[in-house]
Amino acid sequence: MKLGAIHHIALTVSDMERSEAFYNKLLGFMGYEQGEKTEQLILWASSHSAMTISPAKQQFHQKCDRYSPGLHHLAFSADRREDIDKLYQELLEQQVTILDPPAEYDYLPGYYAVYFLDPDGIKLELAHTPT
Ligand SMILES: [Zn+2]
Numbered sequence: 064m065k066l067g068a069i070h071h072i073a074l075t076v077s078d079m080e081r082s083e084a085f086y087n088k089l090l091g092f093m094g095y096e097q098g099e100k101t102e103q104l105i106l107w108a109s110s111h112s113a114m115t116i117s118p119a120k121q122q123f124h125q126k127c128d129r130y131s132p133g134l135h136h137l138a139f140s141a142d143r144r145e146d147i148d149k150l151y152q153e154l155l156e157q158q159v160t161i162l163d164p165p166a167e168y169d170y171l172p173g174y175y176a177v178y179f180l181d182p183d184g185i186k187l188e189l190a191h192t193p194t
Contacts, residue, residue, distance in 0.1 A: 071113035072137060074185065079105065081182045082116050088157065089187070090114060092150055093139060126184035136178070136186035144175045147189050151177045162186060 076082035083105055087097060095107040095114065106115045129135045141147050147165045154161060154177070162178040176190035 069112060071115065073115045073117065074181075074183075075119045076116045076181075076183050077119050078182065079116065079118050085157075085159075085182050086114070086116060088153065089150075089181075092153065093189075127186075128184070129186050134185065136188055138176070138188035138190050141189050141191040144191050147175060147177050147191055150189050154179055 074082075079102075086105075086107060090097075090107040090109075093109065095109040095112075097105065097107050099106040102118075104115050104117050106113060108114075127134070141150075144165075151161070151165050160180040162180060163176075165175065165177045168174045168176055171192050173193040174190065175192075176188050178186060178188050181187055
């Protein structure tokens with residue numbers, strides 16, 4: 064692991080069952096496997112990173128607002144553009160909210176990404192940048 068690489072990401076969700084189904088598909092697509100599972104935490108891990116979800120307190124069941132302080136969005140890496148197109152098709156089949164379909168964006172030369180929402184409205188991205 065390189066110093067400063069993201070070790071794991073922990074999200075809070077309003078509905079564990081709904082988010083487990085969503086992240087099982089998304090993280091499974093990217094090679095993560097589900098590990099530890101308790102009422103308070105579900106963990107997925109890959110060879111290089113890990114992610115957990117935990118339940119929100121009952122009074123905090125509003126959608127995530129990326130323009131409030133906190134997380135704006137979370138971007139995963141893709142080795143190839145085709146992975147982004149393939150995920151996009153799966154997201155459409157699952158009726159996931161798409162914010163921006165796969166396209167080249169101006170951030171870097173060849174930057175190719177899709178943007179979508181998790182069940183709590185957290186903005187997610189799968190991006191490919193040519194090396
Ligand atoms: Zn981004």
